[in-house]
Amino acid sequence: MSDICVIGGTRFFGKLLVHKLLADGHRVTLVNRGQTPDPFGDAVRRLRADVNVPGELTAAVAGERFDAVIHQMCYTPNAAVEVCEAFGERAGKIVMTSTIEVYNKDTFRWRFPAPPFGARAREEELDPADYDFDTTLPWDAPGYLDTHYGEGKRQAEAALTRCAKVPVLLARVAHVLAAEGDFTGRLRFHLDRVRAGQPVVAHTAPGRTSLVRAEEAAGFLAWAALADATGAVNVASPDTADVYDVCAAVESATGLTAEVIEKDDPSGDPGLSPFSCPSDFGMASDRAAALGHPFTPISQWLPTVARDALAGPAGLPHSKEQ
Numbered sequence: 001m002s003d004i005c006v007i008g009g010t011r012f013f014g015k016l017l018v019h020k021l022l023a024d025g026h027r028v029t030l031v032n033r034g035q036t037p038d039p040f041g042d043a044v045r046r047l048r049a050d051v052n053v054p055g056e057l058t059a060a061v062a063g064e065r066f067d068a069v070i071h072q073m074c075y076t077p078n079a080a081v082e083v084c085e086a087f088g089e090r091a092g093k094i095v096m097t098s099t100i101e102v103y104n105k106d107t108f109r110w111r112f113p114a115p116p117f118g119a120r121a122r123e124e125e126l127d128p129a130d131y132d133f134d135t136t137l138p139w140d141a142p143g144y145l146d147t148h149y150g151e152g153k154r155q156a157e158a159a160l161t162r163c164a165k166v167p168v169l170l171a172r173v174a175h176v177l178a179a180e181g182d183f184t185g186r187l188r189f190h191l192d193r194v195r196a197g198q199p200v201v202a203h204t205a206p207g208r209t210s211l212v213r214a215e216e217a218a219g220f221l222a223w224a225a226l227a228d229a230t231g232a233v234n235v236a237s238p239d240t241a242d243v244y245d246v247c248a249a250v251e252s253a254t255g256l257t258a259e260v261i262e263k264d265d266p267s268g269d270p271g272l273s274p275f276s277c278p279s280d281f282g283m284a285s286d287r288a289a290a291l292g293h294p295f296t297p298i299s300q301w302l303p304t305v306a307r308d309a310l311a312g313p314a315g316l317p318h319s320k321e322q
Helices: 012-023 056-060 077-087 149-163 186-195 214-226 243-254 286-290 298-311
Strands: 003-007 027-032 044-048 068-071 094-099 168-173 175-177 200-203 211-213 231-235 260-263
Touching: 003 012, 012 027, 012 214, 056 077, 068 077, 068 214, 077 094, 077 149, 094 149, 094 214, 149 168, 168 214, 175 186, 175 214, 186 200, 186 243, 186 298, 200 243, 211 214, 211 298, 214 231, 231 286, 243 260, 243 298
Parallel strands: 003 027, 003 068, 027 044, 068 094, 094 168, 168 231, 175 211, 200 260
Antiparallel strands: none
16 A cells, blocks of 8 residues: 555546556545545545645645655646755655646647657657746746747746656657546547537548547556656557547447538637647557557447447536646
8 A cells, every 4th residue: 555645636637547546456545626525535645736826736645645645736847946956855755647738749838849740759758857937937827828829838848857856757648538527528529529410520631649448548657656667658549540540439429410611721620629630740659568568459449339328428627637
């Protein structure tokens, strides 16, 4: 039994993560703002802190010791620096939930050109130890973080890698899909449009991207907390998918035919699929498999998730607390 701290843990696959840790017999402490009810009752400890307010995390965890910290809400280098200072050496390991968006070539800061990524980016193509971070940027300004999401995550990775006094694992998570609790609404978008007889819009010859099932993303984070692995790891199914694959799963679930309309410039179109990429944008998951934690191919789980989503409630309202 280990003591695990989860920063976030009240939304989407963050809840699945906590359920997994508890099922595995670990003691779990949640750190979050306390604004979102959670289903864990007396099974977890709770500490209150808004990690976007300087000093709150440090005050909340003063004197605490954990075998691992899983940070679900590390969006900026400022948050990364604070988690390093807040825990110091009083954590056996820090796991940061990062994102596929760190590989988005269109969002790199101008003074650090994007590497020439292949269609399936590999971890070594983006080394956070070589990336700049700047805590003086207006990360807390309204709208700034939303328009610099990938950059914020890259700089958070860089700050955590260089400032942490304990081992670090960066979980670069693909687009996460789930039947329930998916605040992104991406799968629900397709279900709703097909059921309404509305077309799904895509880029001309849309690219393929990486997906991962919510339960498997949560399982990886739980595993990573106590595994020996460190550094960046892509968390994604070994295959990729495009708009047509998602629509095929929706067709299987609904028994209806999905109409896909390709456009050279679909920007601003309300029917544009959230999974439509102008070109291939995916990740290779070989390293996770080599570490002994492979993921299930999309083709084996996407139709089931679509059917379960159709039968269940709509996704939750958006929240960054996970």
